[in-house]
Amino acid sequence: MxxxxxxxxxxxxxxxxxxxxxxxxxxxxxxxxxxxxxxxxxxxxxxxxxxxxxxxxxxxxxxxxxxxxxxxxxxxxxxxxxxxxxxxxxxxxxxNFTIIPEINLWTTTNNQFSYKLGLYDYNFLGRNITFGGFYQNNGFDSYAINFRAPNLFSKKWGVAINHQDWKSEEPLYFGDKTANYLYNNISFEVLALHQINLKNSFDFGFNFFSEKYKYLSGATDASIPQNLDLDKILLKLVYSYDSLNYFFQYVTGFKSVLYAQYVITENDFQNDFLIAWNDFFYYRRIGAKGNWANRLRFGLSSNDKTPFAPFALDNNINLRGVGILVDRGTGSIVLNTEYRHTIYDKGWLAIQTNMFTDAGSWRNPGGELNDFFKEKNIRIYSGIGLRFISKKIYNATFRIDYGFSLLNSKNNSKGGLVFGIGQYF
Known part of the structure; x- marks a missing residue:
């Protein structure tokens, strides 16, 4: 049928x-x-x-x-x-209010009065575009222009374009000697921005830059040139896994950001080199007003024996209280942990206190991995701080920290104040 x-x-x-x-x-x-x-x-x-x-x-x-x-x-x-x-x-x-001026005033170690003036709009044209720049004078003229539009082409695709002309006086270390050089970096960068999903994203692209070093003062060495002018190409990749959740000044969750850069150069003094580091972040709410924040950074680069090593030991980057550009290395392990507690929260303003410990170690240029465990390379600082937070202005957190060394060593500074805008991490 x-x-x-x-x-x-x-x-x-x-x-x-x-x-x-x-x-x-x-x-x-x-x-x-x-x-x-x-x-x-x-x-x-x-x-x-x-x-x-x-x-x-x-x-x-x-x-x-x-x-x-x-x-x-x-x-x-x-x-x-x-x-x-x-x-x-x-x-x-x-x-949030997103047109943010940037004003910084400070003095350098040679009592040079310095300032930085900038203006950024983090919601340019009302489309989540960051656009702005700054001018800096620290005895030398520097400037930068930055454009970042993560959703320019679609929700998943965007672009970043950056130009910078940076000058600074930097100490270089070779053996027990120190010399001061004028460092000048002129760069043009173009990155593609791709968001895979809510948690995963990539940035990748090119940076064409020139580096110039000019001897100013201090020790000299026959093996270290007093003037360098290098043209380089940097291939850049940033991969981010982000599961953070925000509620005003409070953050919870985990985030990992991998930075990988390959620098191509043609000169007799430096070789092509690779540098990569990963930042791991973990945040947890403690009760109604507490926030425990952690950052672990591990990084390595090509292990050339050079005073121009890429990882810097610095107040504003990794260890609060250590000083400004006190050492360099070809590897870095740093743990920053702090407890933030809100003591005032009303209307547009929140105030937090914090207690922190920053610990780190470095691999010496041309050294071995066991350099990380050598006492002379280990730094541990602890301290307290204050945060004044505007809940209506993006990234408007004024921070002040005082860090002091927990180790008695001639290699460590006794401590000092660190100021900044935005949470330390």
Whole structure:
């Protein structure tokens, strides 16, 4: 007997149509609270879309993504039923002020008065674009122009373009001797930015730069040139895994950022070299007002025996209290851990105290991996600090820390104050 297939197909199609009709659908997506942010931009980067099934997981993912934007301090949402199986999703945004001036004043070791003036918009054109630059005078003129648009082409693809002309007086170390050089780096960089998903992203591209070293003062050595002019090409890759969640000044979760750079150069003094380091971050809320923050950095580079080694030991980079550019190496292990406690939180202002410990060790240029475990290369500093945080201005955290050495060694400074903008990590 021949069976009519339509007897089975038609009921099946009707069943599928019935199930689809029972799905909760989004008929409206509304966003309120935005000021400078363009509504067209916000609609293009969220997963929650009109005429799509209502999905609470996608809404939560949108909340995390939006909180990470510099222009947004906090986001909440509501799901409102319009009629049977039809819903409206309402996002309520609290915007940050994102046009931030940069003003730094300091004196160098030779009592040179120095200053840095800059201006950055972290929400240029209302589309999550960072654009700005700075001028610096520390006895020498420096400047930079930076453009970063992570969603320029789509939610997943963007571009960064940077130009810098940097000059600074830097100490170079060879044996027990020290010399001061004028260092000048002129660079042009283009990076492609790709977001795989909410947690994973890549930056990759090229940096064309020239480095110039000019002897100023201090010890000399026949093997160390007093003037260098080097043209180089840098291939750059940054891979980020980010599962952090933000609630104003509080952070929770884990983040890992891998930086890999291969520098190509043609000269008799330096070889091509590879440098890579990974930053691991872990944050945890402690009670209602506490935040435990940690950063572990491990890095290695080509192990050339040169005073121009890439990893620097410095107050503003790794160890609070150690001093400014006190040593260099071809490898680095640094652990920063601190407990932040909010003592005031009202309106736009929050104040935090913090207790920290920074510990690190270095591989000497041309040295061995066991250099990390040598007493003379180990530094441990601890201290306390204050944070003054604006909850309405992006990255407007003024920090002051005092760090002191926990080791009695002639290689360690006794300690000192460290100022900065933004959390240390």
């Amino acid at each position: 021949k069976v009519n297939k339509s007897i089975f197909i038609i009921p099946f199609l009707l069943l599928v149509s019935f199930i689809h009709a029972q799905e909760n659908q989004i008929t409206k997506v509304k966003i309120k609270g935005h000021k400078r942010l363009k509504i067209s931009y916000l609609q293009s980067v969220i997963l929650t879309q009109k005429n799509k099934p209502l999905d609470s997981l996608k809404i939560e993912e949108d909340i995390i993504f939006l909180k990470r934007l510099p222009a947004i301090s906090n986001v909440s949402y509501q799901v409102n039923k319009i009629q049977e199986n039809n819903y409206e999703v309402l996002f309520t945004i609290e915007e």
